[in-house]
Amino acid sequence: MITxxxxxxxxxxxxxxxxxxxxxxxxxxxxxxKAPSLRELARVVxxxxxxxxxxxxxxxxxxxxxxxxxxxxxGKEQAAAAERAGGGSQGxxxxxxxxxxxxxxxxxxxxxxxxxxxxxxxxxTPDEAYALLTANSRALVGDPDGAETLALQSWxxxxxxxxxxxxxxxxxxxxxxxxxxxxxxxSAQSCGSSSEESP
Numbered sequence: 001m002i003t004x005x006x007x008x009x010x011x012x013x014x015x016x017x018x019x020x021x022x023x024x025x026x027x028x029x030x031x032x033x034k035a036p037s038l039r040e041l042a043r044v045v046x047x048x049x050x051x052x053x054x055x056x057x058x059x060x061x062x063x064x065x066x067x068x069x070x071x072x073x074x075g076k077e078q079a080a081a082a083e084r085a086g087g088g089s090q091g092x093x094x095x096x097x098x099x100x101x102x103x104x105x106x107x108x109x110x111x112x113x114x115x116x117x118x119x120x121x122x123x124x125t126p127d128e129a130y131a132l133l134t135a136n137s138r139a140l141v142g143d144p145d146g147a148e149t150l151a152l153q154s155w156x157x158x159x160x161x162x163x164x165x166x167x168x169x170x171x172x173x174x175x176x177x178x179x180x181x182x183x184x185x186x187s188a189q190s191c192g193s194s195s196e197e198s199p
Contacts, residue, residue, distance in 0.1 A: 020055055023045050025069060025070075029106065033108035035063055063116055067114075070110070070113040074129045075128025075131065078099065081094040092136045092154075093181055093182075096154060096181045097181050100158055100165065101174070101177065103165070104172050134148070158181070
């Protein structure tokens with residue numbers, strides 16, 4: 001759960017934008033599960049609509065900022081998980097598990113995060129989550145092309161699992177997350193398949 005303060009004291013020192021983002025994130029965590037309108041945001045924080053428009057000229061600007069904040073939060077959680085796991089391949093796998101668990105813990109924010117932004121094509125500044133993914137991939141695979149392929153394959157897999165769970169197509173179960181992202185099992189299955197196909 002993302003906890004925030006939207007009291008006037010929260011933005012007395014010129015950080016109204018942060019307070020507005022915090023209130024927007026809190027709304028996504030709420031029962032309605034959606035980002036507020038700019039006027040709703042002004043009412044929650046206790047400022048005029050004009051004050052909000054100075055920071056977010058329209059709803060799209062607010063949604064983009066909330067999505068970016070979500071991606072940064074995801075990146076921080078993944079970095080902490082990788083460090084706890086000791087880095088390397090175990091840390092890389094743990095970032096995947098964290099990705100799926102983040103989606104389940106913050107479904108509205110997670111969905112918003114991927115309706116905003118630009119395609120991953122190298123033309124935009126990467127968010128913290130994608131920067132961590134590519135850095136970890138390069139650490140595991142020396143070849144740049146191979147690292148990029150690993151990053152995209154890994155992202156596609158964990159995003160697919162997250163969406164299947166969010167959409168109720170497979171159980172949103174922690175044990176299933178562990179099983180699906182157990183790279184030891186994947187390696188064993190791969191080796192087993194190879195040996196069975198060998199003459």
